[in-house]
Amino acid sequence: MIEHKSRPEWVAVEEFLSDAVVHQGTDLQRAVQSAADAGMPAIEVTPNAGKLLKLLVRASGAKRVLEIGTLAGFSTIWMAQGLPDDGRLVTCEYLTKHADVARKNVDAAGVGHKVEIRIGAALDTLPALEDEDAGPFDFVFIDADKENDPQYLQWAVRLGRPGTTIVMDNVVWEGAVLDPALDEVNAPGIISALKMMGEDSRLDATVIQTVGSKGWDGFALAVVR
Ligand code: SAH
Numbered sequence: 001m002i003e004h005k006s007r008p009e010w011v012a013v014e015e016f017l018s019d020a021v022v023h024q025g026t027d028l029q030r031a032v033q034s035a036a037d038a039g040m041p042a043i044e045v046t047p048n049a050g051k052l053l054k055l056l057v058r059a060s061g062a063k064r065v066l067e068i069g070t071l072a073g074f075s076t077i078w079m080a081q082g083l084p085d086d087g088r089l090v091t092c093e094y095l096t097k098h099a100d101v102a103r104k105n106v107d108a109a110g111v112g113h114k115v116e117i118r119i120g121a122a123l124d125t126l127p128a129l130e131d132e133d134a135g136p137f138d139f140v141f142i143d144a145d146k147e148n149d150p151q152y153l154q155w156a157v158r159l160g161r162p163g164t165t166i167v168m169d170n171v172v173w174e175g176a177v178l179d180p181a182l183d184e185v186n187a188p189g190i191i192s193a194l195k196m197m198g199e200d201s202r203l204d205a206t207v208i209q210t211v212g213s214k215g216w217d218g219f220a221l222a223v224v225r
């Protein structure tokens with residue numbers, strides 16, 4: 001993993017923007033607190049990024065969302081809030097403990113009827129989605145172990161359709177994309193996934209750098225051609 005280094009002014013501006021514009025509901029605040037109480041890592045997306053996910057789901061008209069990496073369900077709740085009432089979100093999580101906390105949080109946020117949590121390593125549970133014909137997914141959020149980002153991107157295309165929107169979190173990783181020695185476990189996966197974003201003829205993509213409470217990072221946005 002990598003150590004995130006935030007500058008105080010980045011965090012202050014993020015708080016200002018969150019308070020002035022984002023207006024995160026109490027359900028989401030409770031989800032973050034529940035993760036802290038359960039001793040889970042505080043690595044959920046920031047509120048401004050969560051709201052972006054919600055708005056992208058809504059703007060794209062998505063009815064089926066796939067998430068890889070649930071944690072306590074923070075990004076899950078944001079995206080589910082962007083779905084219509086009959087929308088569906090499948091989220092993949094390796095750890096039962098995380099899935100249990102997330103289940104409580106999505107239910108408490110009133111979006112539980114839209115959300116299914118698949119427990120297990122995502123590379124084991126994603127093939128089942130194909131076998132069950134659960135797709136095509138209109139929107140995919142990739143946010144689990146960065147080592148497997150290239151495989152997750154392949155699955156996103158495979159389970160998607162032309163027009164599917166793909167968001168991949170943590171693609172700058174404190175600059176480790178230029179200096180993989182900073183994180184020899186995760187940087188190679190991030191770099192390969194970015195190469196695929198730029199070179200795979202099935203994808204049309206861009207990347208945005210971010211700073212804030214989670215340090216220096218970024219997310220990639222791709223649309224399946
Ligand atoms: N999307 C969440 C944060 C996810 S953190 C949010 O923003 O709120 C990454 C999560 O991926 C962790 O809960 C971790 O347990 C899970 N994870 C790690 N490796 C995984 C794998 N191989 N398959 C499925 N989930 C995995």
Ligand code: DHB
Nearest residue numbers: 001002043143144169170
């Ligand atoms: C970390 C941050 C993330 O956004 C994530 O998805 C996984 C890990 C981290 O800071 O280690």
Ligand code: MG
Nearest residue numbers: 043143169170
């Ligand atoms: Mg992330």
